[in-house]
Amino acid sequence: MELIKCLHCNEDNKTNARYCRYCGYELPKAAPKELLEKQVAKQTKSSTKKKLIVALVSVVAFVVAFLVVQQLVQRVFSFDKVLMKTASELNEACPFMVDAETRLDNAAAMPDNTFQYNYSLMTLVKDSIDISSFEAYLIPQITNNIKTNPDMELFRVNQVTMNYKYVDKNGVFITKISVGPEQYNE
Template identity: 50%
Template sequence: MQEPEKKKKNIPALIGIVAGGLTMILVQQFFFKAPSYDQQMMSAASEINKSCPMMVDQETRLDNAVALPENVFQYNYTLVNMEKASTDASQLENYLKPILINNVKSNPDMKINRDNKTTMGYYYKDKNGEFLFKVLVTPDLYDN
């Protein structure tokens, strides 16, 4: 007859163990969870922006970087010696696009972006702030 009483005494202990385990899991999820990739992208943009504006070369200034919705990371550039009226933007875009794709494909610093299937955006404007072109390097362009 002592068996049922012993089982009854074990039920609260078992409930306590299960509740404690669930509490531990929830605390880990809410307080010790690794940052999401979106948060990592926003943090990366913030770090880059601490150094901006920054001259990349004699013609190109990196103005800032932004993490955009739908897994897009964009660099915003100004071509400091060009004006929209005297620039063939499509020719320049056609020249830069394969270079940008190759950079995303081969640059070790871009591995995290490749692993997370991030679309890399490159937005260019002229020295007066007028839009010239935008290159989007999507996963289908760098995964092959």
């Protein structure tokens, strides 16, 4: 037999009693067992739904974050491949004379999103060159070419640093000019 406790004296009374048989205070209304079971089941079902929704939202958030990271990583790796392929295709035609004094020896895809052209100055030796004047002459021309040449758009969009390395006719290093996104995006 089920009992109900008096809220005043804490004594057990029959479930169907309206007043406490010990102190006379009105007893709380006893809910039928079926009603209590339904309420517990409803609360459990509601709690389960909330847990399911939280779990589902967590899984969706994880999947979205994972895909975003994958796309970013894949873009970096795939552009490295583009740089390597561009260098390889260009190197098939190298070496070739760019003008009467300058030969493009080769090109290379470098780390950190960098592309490098390697040139030889065929009629000059390092001691006969004023390097600061040489750089002052070339930097604006190179920068302007990167800014305006339609063939350089892919490099501009992907924020590639462009290196131009020069050696003299004997292979002695003269200078390396680097033009980065901060210069050609001005």
